[in-house]
Amino acid sequence: MSADDRLTQMEERLNQLEEKGDQRWESYKRLLDGFLRALGGDIEKEAEGR
Numbered sequence: 001m002s003a004d005d006r007l008t009q010m011e012e013r014l015n016q017l018e019e020k021g022d023q024r025w026e027s028y029k030r031l032l033d034g035f036l037r038a039l040g041g042d043i044e045k046e047a048e049g050r
Helices: 003-020 024-049
Strands: none
Touching: 003 024
């Protein structure tokens, strides 16, 4: 399973939690958003270094 597939799977799971009214989705979403921001920053730094 590729990283994109895993992210899509996590996003679908977050949507399911949100639809059920599960409050955990908010903290999971913040965690995922932070991870993606950090990953995006690393990708930008790597691109600038080339």
